[in-house]
Amino acid sequence: MPKISFIIPCYYNEKNILITKEELINNENLFPKNLSFEYILVDDGSKDKTLEELLKFKNEFPDKVKVIKLSGNFGSYNAILAGMNFASGDCNVILAADLQDPPDLIPKMYEYWTKGIKFVIANRQNREESFIHKLFSNTYHYLIRKFALKDVPTGGFDLVLFDKQLREDIVKINEKNTNQIYLLSWLKYDYVSVAYTRRKREIGKSKWTISKKIKLFVDSFVSFSFFPIRLISVAGLILGIISFFYGLFVIYAKISGLVPLQGWTAIMVVLLFVSSFQMIALGIIGEYVWRAMDAARNRPNFVVEQTYL
Numbered sequence: 001m002p003k004i005s006f007i008i009p010c011y012y013n014e015k016n017i018l019i020t021k022e023e024l025i026n027n028e029n030l031f032p033k034n035l036s037f038e039y040i041l042v043d044d045g046s047k048d049k050t051l052e053e054l055l056k057f058k059n060e061f062p063d064k065v066k067v068i069k070l071s072g073n074f075g076s077y078n079a080i081l082a083g084m085n086f087a088s089g090d091c092n093v094i095l096a097a098d099l100q101d102p103p104d105l106i107p108k109m110y111e112y113w114t115k116g117i118k119f120v121i122a123n124r125q126n127r128e129e130s131f132i133h134k135l136f137s138n139t140y141h142y143l144i145r146k147f148a149l150k151d152v153p154t155g156g157f158d159l160v161l162f163d164k165q166l167r168e169d170i171v172k173i174n175e176k177n178t179n180q181i182y183l184l185s186w187l188k189y190d191y192v193s194v195a196y197t198r199r200k201r202e203i204g205k206s207k208w209t210i211s212k213k214i215k216l217f218v219d220s221f222v223s224f225s226f227f228p229i230r231l232i233s234v235a236g237l238i239l240g241i242i243s244f245f246y247g248l249f250v251i252y253a254k255i256s257g258l259v260p261l262q263g264w265t266a267i268m269v270v271l272l273f274v275s276s277f278q279m280i281a282l283g284i285i286g287e288y289v290w291r292a293m294d295a296a297r298n299r300p301n302f303v304v305e306q307t308y309l
Contacts, residue, residue, distance in 0.1 A: 086307070239277065
């Protein structure tokens with residue numbers, strides 16, 4: 001009998017768990033009968049009653065629920081990686097605990113898996129969110145598609161179903177400071193895309209802060225693209241060419257007396273511009289170097305405090 005594993009990172013989701021549990025259990029009726037279910041719920045260092053609610057879920061369905069408590073907040077993508085380490089299904093699903101991604105889409109995705117498709121993406125065609133949220137999200141996914149992972153569908157995605165072979169690949173890679181969902185795409189398996197509209201969050205407040213979004217943006221580019229480094233090289237080359245021709249112009253102006261060369265304003269503008277470019281370039285290079293150093297330390301991506309298996 002095949003098994004499907006649901007990997008669900010949880011962070012301050014105490015108000016969501018009960019509804020999430022009911023929807024997941026009811027959703028089982030939409031799948032074929034010859035299928036077993038496994039729910040891996042990872043508490044990513046929540047300080048509310050999330051763990052308590054997860055253990056209630058575990059006590060109600062002891063044979064199909066695993067609860068993993070991390071020692072602190074390691075980030076949702078590391079919580080996903082932790083869940084992958086404890087998953088045992090023939091196929092796997094990554095699902096948000098707030099149910100903004102509809103579980104009733106998963107049976108259709110599972111059907112593709114039964115036909116031999118190892119990677120199925122539910123990509124967002126629209127979002128029930130504010131214009132600002134849509135703008136930033138669409139810009140982020142456009143840049144990722146343009147400069148990092150050209151094969152991903154437009155609109156971005158969080159809900160994915162994938163074969164155990166892909167799960168084992170991700171666990172083996174064990175990459176730091178990355179987006180585990182986009183890392184699945186980086187594996188280059190053929191995929192099928194299923195379109196949907198992302199729901200508005202109805203319960204609780206998102207802990208997906210601006211700083212976390214910025215880190216994800218930087219991590220995504222550093223993990224999957226050398227474009228920022230290439231951009232520095234191109235910008236440096238352009239500045240070098242401009243400086244060369246400006247130098248020729250200064251020499252010509254001095255010899256011919258065509259233009260009087262005096263004052264510090266122009267020089268200061270040039271110095272400030274070049275210095276700014278240098279600092280930005282050093283910052284970008286530093287992001288790559290720091291991540292290389294972080295990987296060289298070989299610290300774990302997460303620390304498991306306790307398991308309820």
